Amino acid sequence: MTGISYRMAGTADAAMLASLARRTFTETFGHLYKPEDLAAFLESHSTERWAEELASPGFAVRIALSEGEAVAFIKIGPPTLPFTPVGPSIELRQFYVLKPWQGAGIAPALMDWAIGEARRRGAEHLYLSVFTDNHRARRFYARYGFTEIGPYAFKVGTHVDEDIVMHLALEARP
Template structure:
């Protein structure tokens, strides 16, 4: 059985993290998104410089789950403005949580979710919210398992392709 380690990402992880982020996003949404939209989104979201800036941003915690050599998955928790439909006055966002394909089904997502919820609690949050594509049943089931419930919706752009995300919330 693989032993996983959790850690907070540093600027030294930016290049590898950018690659893993793009690979996992493409694996999750590549079949349902036109390549030009996908390429635009990846260019605007997952370059090394962008990840370095996010990793050092005090309002973002980037959590890594590794197998000792490779990043198996990651999660990002961030403070900031919340949509009006999100309850709680101090809710934080679970901005991203992805597991790379070789580690699917090995408990990585659960480790990351537990760590993200712990990070939110340490920040003094009273809840956690997230956006999830309405056509991602696997993710919807996963979030429901952790007590997230639908509270609204918003538009998420993949490149210039507008897609409907469900907004989900869990009180802490």
């Protein structure tokens, strides 16, 4: 698809990102959960929470837009996953592309930005978690050199999924 532009998100984007986060998560995973579990999880994607994170220098969010409409985003921030960092680390917190734009080159552009931004911030390690059954995402991350380091219990409401924590040593890539 043509006409994709990218920019950094700011606090004025909080409502748009909250909506996009809810939409992309539901589009990708909504069919896996009871409505009450999905609704409870989506509450965490409030405009207020996004505004707090966007105002924090510890977070960075990059948005992909098509004709002015946000169609994807990637967010990095302080590590929260259950792992023991071996040095300065950043976590890839969220990474979603709406289905009509998957395969359009947006994901590699956003991932390249995230890796570069993590390095710019002095991180030597980048961590993320991915749903065990999200094979497309796991293959994508593996192409970048991410390796699996162990399972992670990811809660959606009262439902617990098994995610996989993955790691990329940033100094290993030029």
